[in-house]
Amino acid sequence: MSEHTKHSASRSELRERIIQTAVESFSAHGIKSITMDDIAASLGISKRTLYEVFSDKESLLEECILKSQQDTDAWLKDILATSNNVLEVILRCYQWSIEKFHATNRKFFEDLKKYPKAYELVKKNHNRSSEDTVNFFKEGVKQGIFRGDVNFAIVNQLVRGQLDLLMNSNICDEYSFLDVYESIMFTFLRGISTEKGAHELENFIIEYREKHTHSDETEK
Secondary structure (H helix, E strand, C coil), X not given: CCHHHHHHHHHHHHHHHHHHHHXXXXXXXXXXXXXXXXXXXXXCCCHHHHHHHCCCHHHHHHHHHHHHXXXXXXXXXXXXXXXXXXXXXXXXXXXXXXXXXXXXXXXXXXHHCCCHHHHHHHHHHHHHHXXXXXXXXXXXXXXXXXXXXXXXXXXXXXXXXXXXXXXXXXXXXXXXXXXXXXXXXXXXXXXXXXXXXXXXXXXXXXXXXXXXXXXXXXXX
16 A cells, blocks of 8 residues: 555544544534534644644534434435335334434534534435425325325424424423424324324334333333
């Protein structure tokens, strides 16, 4: 391996390490409270080295968002390949999103709006995923899981609006995040499900709550 190739590989590895460290730091503490100095210190590198790879904090944040989107796409591809129907996919996504939101500081979502380029990336991905979601629900109609008389483009926007409210309101000061999120998602899914879909959904909810009740008791 030539010196140039070694340098390129080393540079690429450093870049990935920086992105991974930044993703973890931003998620845990919010974006605003984490400085480029903090990230450099976490990696044991100089601030100058960090700026040689990323010119500023927002360009690093953009790469963090792209990395998260790529990881999500890869995870979803695997779920689609191993699930029996669309409801199973949605419920597995639900469990995953609960874990993701729990691991992310609410300040991250508040701070994100202060970085226009990065926020635009998130909005573009939401628009793309909204189209995919609507087509996905239509597939559920073919499978007899969801009702055929639902305008999924409208209900998808309504649910997204409720989730935005969850991220940007003080409702979680009064109720637990999990209770609010469950109320949004389970009410939504019950409303669009056929009798067959509702039966599968209720079985999932029973098993899910039993599992989490047992988990909570074990932690106590």
